Amino acid sequence: MYAQTTQLIQREQVGPGYHLLEFDCPQVAAAAQPGQFVHIRVTGDWDPLLRRPFSVMGTNEAEGSFQVLMRTVGRGTQMLAEAQSGTKFDIMGPLGNGFALPGPEGEVVLVAGGIGVAPLIFLATALREPGGSRYIRGLFGARSADDLCCWLEFSGVCDEFNAITEDGSTGEQGLVTDFLPPQLKRGTGCVYACGPALMLAEVARQCEGAEVPCYVSMEQRMGCGVGACLGCVIPTQADGTQRYQRVCKDGPIFDAEVVDWEAIHRGCTPG
């Protein structure tokens, strides 16, 4: 884990409200594992106060840089979206647990919803590295074609790829979860998912029914990012006991079986 000043070396708009940011940070580039995140201070001042968490989408160890795919939603992301290359940012990372690698058997299905594609691109890239002969199928769902951000990057690291949009503007029409059941019947060894909480809940439900292991990347508003403030919890249950676990430290990747999806449905999401 590092905390240091880094430079934004490139910012590219890759869709309406979507930006690909590249930071110069050899330490994070060398240490980050798929599923981990960085905690970025968007200003040198004290307002906006808190750091913003973003998944690492990829690393370039040779260049000593890493990338973040960002959707503009509020004040902090707006500031990042307007930053000039060369701007310095204070970054903590890599943080969190990262994805557990799949067991030796079966194909891997990656289910991405919107901006949730970012950590799955990193995961697929890692699974394809020399020695990784894993067959990867990617399902990428979004509202419309505009929101299928970085789909070329994603399809490029998948052996099979399906785009799904709610309005049918590209690919199949529907919800990404409508297209998961047939995949689960095909000897899938493991499912990884990242996207809106309700999408993850549905992926988890289907995987449980099909008895396929499933890992999800969860979000929550964060304070410290290192496990100290207990601000970022989600409800979990294991062995009959319910408790709150920290997204920043115990996650952001959780075994879908331990997440208390009923409580998530009741609204325990960052918003």
Place this chain on the structure above:
Amino acid sequence: MAAPQVDLSVELAGLSLVNPVLVASGTFGYGTEYGELVDVGRLGGICTKAVTLQPRAGNPPPRICETPAGMLNAIGLQNPGVEVFIGEKMPALREFGVPIIVNVAGESVADYVSLAERLSDCADIAALELNLSCPNVKRGGMQFGIDGELTERVVAAVREATELPLIAKLSPNVTDIASIGEAARDGGADALSLINTLLAMSIDIDRRQPMLANVTGALSGPAIRPVAVRMVWEVAQAVDLPIIGMGGITSAADALQFIMAGATAVAVGTANFVEPGISGRIIDDLEDFCQQAGVACAADLIGAAHGSSDVEGLQ
């Protein structure tokens, strides 16, 4: 010519602190969370996350949200309970070699007494900080700190139960904080800690619902600093006890405001989340400030802003 050495040490409730910069309860976990990033051994001391007799699950999420130059939290005193604290958290805390101030919270006077008794048997605890001021729990918590009589009663009962130095942590959610400070003194407190968070609320207008699942929350960060400085000033004037000042500290300049208002030490809270190494930076900058101002002992600055006004008990 080498710059003259500055003495940053202060005495507080019988504790000798190498410098006046502590980290505030609930903002530094149990120390280890920051061990990789922060030279914890440099701190004047650590106030731990509140510990209760039994484990507490805490409040449902969302538990925090950002506000202008501040944040709300409603953690709800999530902690593993005093036995796990002693068995699993104290061993690592001890290793840092700095004074460990254990923040305790109860739902009744008896809870505080039992906690004090249990913690008195544990080696290497420097002091207890009685959290009489948590606004995020239904029972206990702030209810003690907003009532002078209850404050005096709980402090007096704990005083009977332990030899450890007692620091009463005061709530700002009162009209007259000086009178609560007096009540804590009358109960036998050795020092006062202030301020805890301000009871507050924020609404998500898109969802038309409160930002926090707990509805209300606790405001901290730079937004509360002027309120905190004012309260330290008032308590310093009224009560003859050393004060740990806190509320929105982000720099040595902020810390000096508290010290000059009458605080013997300061605690850095929410700012740890934003800049983990901030306490070390504040220690360095305090030293620089003293050097440049020709102040040999930082303790000489305690209460400095009161001038010749009537300040009691500032060391």
